[in-house]
Amino acid sequence: MNKKDYIKLLNVVDERYIEEADPGVSAEPVAIKPRPTKARRKKSAIKYAAIAAAVALCVTAGGLGLFLPIDYLPDVSMYADSEYYSLIEKLNAYTYNGPEYKNNFQKILAAISGLGSGGSVDKDDAQGPAGGGMGTDDEGSASPDGSGGGQGESYEEITDNQTEGVIEGDLIKRSDEYVYYLDGSALKVFGIGGENSQMVGEFVFNTENYFNCTAQEFYLSEDCATVTAVMTYYDKECGTCTSLIALDVTDPEDIRESGRVTVTGSYASSRVKDGKLLLATNYNIYAHDIDYSDPSTFVPQIDAGDGMQPLPSEDIVSPEVLTSSRFTVVTQYDATSLESQGAAAYVSYSADFYASSERLYFTRSFSEKNESGNLVRSTTMTEISCLNYGGDELVGEGSVIIEGSVHDRYSMDEYEGILRVFATTSWSEYKDNETYYSFGISNANVSLYCIDISDFSVVASVENFAPYGESVQSARFDGDTAYVCTAIELSDPVFFFDLSDLDNITYKHTGTIEGFSTSLIDFGEGFSVGIGVGSYGYLKIEAYVEDGDNVAPICSYEADAYYSENYKSYYIDRENGLIGLGITDYSYEGNERGRYILLHFDGYKFTELVNVPLVGENSVKRGVYVDGYFYMFGTGDFRVVKIA
Amino acid sequence: MLDSQIIELYFARDESAIVRTDEKYGRYCRAVAGRILSDRKDAEECVNDAYVGVWNAIPPKRPRNFKLFVGIITRNIALDRFDYNRAKKRGDGAEAAIDEFASTLSDGGMPCDDVLALREIINDFLASLDSRTRIIFMRRYWYMCTVEEIAAGFKLTSANVRVILHRTRRRFAARLKKEGLMR
Incomplete structure (x- = not known):
């Protein structure tokens, strides 16, 4: 038994004692510089002597160019003929790590003091991959286009789409005759016949040749002749890929694949509007792997049946300055034929997006740090980028940065030229420098921002309206009204906002009630229904209605049960x-x-x-x-x- | 995002669960690992390994306290890596804490393998301490805080903290021996 095994005895300690002792919860630890030991004093003496020697060297070196700035930005001019040269320049600037030292003097000084202190801070070789794989999630791609086909079936929308007319993918779709359900890697078709209903057809996607192959969701065309499924898998050569697979379902007993297109990257989300399928995938550029002579190392690839080809440069929209090597790539296709409609865009990485009837909004969170003395205040910020997809091409319309983070797509809504956003504003403070590993304090609240999308300016806001420490749990907009549920853990104010006059935004709330809602549903006729957890952390479904100066809960259903927040x-x-x-x-x-x-x-x-x-x-x-x-x-x- | 929501992402095998975990508890985990491993890069790798551990553990596990669940995994991985560091003569942040803890206990022999009994006795021992002593003990041997940090947090002198730690370690070892948990 070695020494560390003794200390592992404390693995069995109750969580309450671990939590109680958390230096970030109770008394704040303070970085104390220990009184130097003899050995340390000796080291320090060596260090100071070395520094003194370095200073002397500096003086004697005089004009040897020690103070000339170092600039090693790699030259990429040899790729000037590349159609991707504009992107190459941006990537080069972004992936370049910058010199470790501003000039040779700093470099020498650091080397000398490193000798004295007996170690070095391994600043390391660079950029590295920008994050691992990213999550797939919600939404889907889909269908309608209204042209003939089918067996006279009529399409019935059953997915509760966030925006009317903008269809989301799902695991279930239906016509007046059949229900289509994506069960694992099989699309199953069930006849609608009451108690006599049964499965009438099935199509099993080929997953054997791929690693980690997952059917995500699908769309059914308006003529009920085509199912378009989204599938992700890992390919040894291309990495994570997302495929759109079209299936001819005119005969449910004989479903056949009718088309396929693949794009490199993991699935983020999709929508179908007016027969146009918008697919958002997340693509990582691995700095170590970049070879600017080979576009496949930094440009997403599309395989429409003729092998993987990099996206044409003219289809790539990218911001002036790259802030991440993870991108969300949006591609457009005909929803049933899967013919590429030649538009693509790079926007900041986003796990999901909100689609209004004409625009896509992507969010990217980042931290903004402000230092005051040795105290660092880190504030969560979010950049919301907008792409207009109403025309033939995707057009970047602009972006805005707000304080806070956006919980999910239901926290955003575009209405009469104004984007309304609920955000959890959060910040933390901690002591910097040697206390990198110290435990700080953090705080949260909730704000509402109204953004004029003609110039992406914030034209109205209600900041920090929730109780101290609360964050957004769920939100729902309905015209010029909005509901938002905030909570710390198990207390739950539901706020009702009147947004009819942006110069005079008013709100009221339920007061604190037990539990909180993870989804809020506008249920029509002034009712809102929250699905969430109750006082013991189990399922609670509660209905609310606006009532004079309050939002009143009407009734609830509770069960000793877990549920999905999807x-x-x-x-x-x-x-x-x-x-x-x-x-x-x-x-x-x-x-x-x-x-x-x-x-x-x-x-x-x-x-x-x-x-x-x-x-x-x-x-x-x-x-x-x-x-x-x-x-x-x-x-x-x-x-x-x-x-x- | 609430812990329950993050756990739900793990159950849905949604890779964004790791991003959310890092957003919420990344700094906590780096603090836990960083106090054991003095090298920032090692600590960062350790935290990443911990996330993989969490990903593999959930499901089927559904931790009651997600923060501590992640923290415990991080601590274990950091301790495992600590040996490697020491072999390379690097990292001494937690060495003193581990040494003093082990040296007191090893006097009484080796702990037995009865995890259930150990759990019961160790927690009973902690419950018997006054809260200040318990926190000092846990900060030193669970969180690997330095004596100086602990002293500053309680407005005590370092010597005072060392005495408290020494007495508590001895009581701890004596209790394990008395209960027949050292062999």
Whole structure:
């Protein structure tokens, strides 16, 4: 047993004692320079002697150019003929790490003092890859285009899209005859026939030849003849790739692949509007791998059936100055034929985006540090970049930087030329220099910003309106009103904002109530429904309504259960007052815990209409109500319940 | 983002979970690793390894306290790496803490392998301490704070803290021996 094994005994210590002793929670640790030991004093003496020698050297060296600035920015002029030269110049400037020392004097001095102190700060060889893989997520790509085909089926939209007319991908889509469900790597087609419903067709994506192959979501064309699925996988040569795969589903019993296009990068999100599919992928440039003579090392590739080709330079829009080597790349395709529509854009890395009817908004968070003495204040900032996709090409319209971070796409909304954004403003303070590893303090609050998209200026704001320490948990805009739920852990004010007059923004709130909502749903007729957690951290669904000077909770449904926070896993049917979702209910045993519930909200109370076992992760369970029956889909599971 | 939301991202196998973890607890983890490994680059690698560990652990695990869950993994990896550093004659930040802790305990033999019993007795021992002593003990041997840092936090002298630590270590070793947990 060695010494470190003794200290590992403390691995069994209760979390409460670890937390209690956290130097960042209780008494603030202070960086103390220990009184030098004899050995240290000796080292210091050597150090100072070395520095003195260096100074003497400096004096004698005189005009030897010690103070001339060092500038090693690599010359890339040999690539001036490259169609990507503009991008090469920007990448060169960004990936260049800068000289370690401003001039030769500093370099020599550092070397000498390094000898004296017996070590060096390994400033290291450079840039390195900009982050690992990035998450795939929500949204999808899709469909409609209205041209003939199909079997006379008609398309029925069931995904609760954030923006009307801008379709989001999902694991479930339907026509008036069939429900299409993406179950793992298989697209399954079920006939709509009440209790007699059954699977009528299936298409299994080939995942054997790829590593980490995942079918993300899909779209169904408006004529119900084509399914366009989004799939991601890892390829040894190209890295992470995202494929759009078109399937001919005119005959559900004989589904065939009809087209495919692949772009390098991981899937971020997608939308379909007016037959145009916008695909956002995240692409990393690995500084060590860049070879400017080989565009494949720094330009995303597209394979439309003729091998991987770098995006044409004229399709690349990039900011004047690159601030990251991770990019979100937006490409446009015909939603059914997958023909490239030749537009692409580099924007700052963004895990997701918000799509209004004509614009895409991407967010990039970063920290801004201000030093005062040895105290560093780090503030979270967000750059929101805008691309207009309404025309034939993607056009960068501008960007704005706000304080805070944007929780998700539902925290943004464009309305009558104004982008409204809820942001969690957060900052932390800590002592710098030798206390790099010290524990600081941090704080948070919530602000609303209204941005005029004609010039990207903030024209109105309500800053830090929430209680101390709160952050945005969920938000929802509806015309000139907005709901936002903030919380620290388990206290939950829901705010209602009246945005009809930006010179006089008013708001009211519920006051503190137990739990908080992770999703807020505008349920129509002035009602808002929050799906979140209650006092014990389990599922709580609560309805709110504006009531005079307050926002009043009307009723709630609680269960001893976990749920998914993936908004698309909820079935929202405002017309029939239905809310469905998959849950893991701990009041049941074993396999019975995985369930699907359907609630009816009548304006006064929630009534549980369905509560049945359903297999699968809650995030992939889906349900849909059709003509008196509720259809539920899970991993290898399918159920139908008649609704009275 | 709340811990529960980050954990949900791990369950959804969403790689942004790691980004969110780093945003929220990156500095905490670097602090934990940095006090054990004096080299910043090593600490950074250690934190990255810890994130991989978290990714592999969730699911199936659903930690109650996510921050400490990440912190404990980070600490273990840093301790594992600490040997390597020492072999290379680098890094002495936590060495004194590890040495003094081990030297007191090794006098009584080696701890037994009964993890459940160790858990019960160690936590019972900590519960028996007054809160100031407990925090001092944990800061020194869990967080690897220096004696000077601890002293400054409690407005004590370094000598005073050393005495408290020494007495507590001896009580700790005696308790383990008394309970038959040293062999």
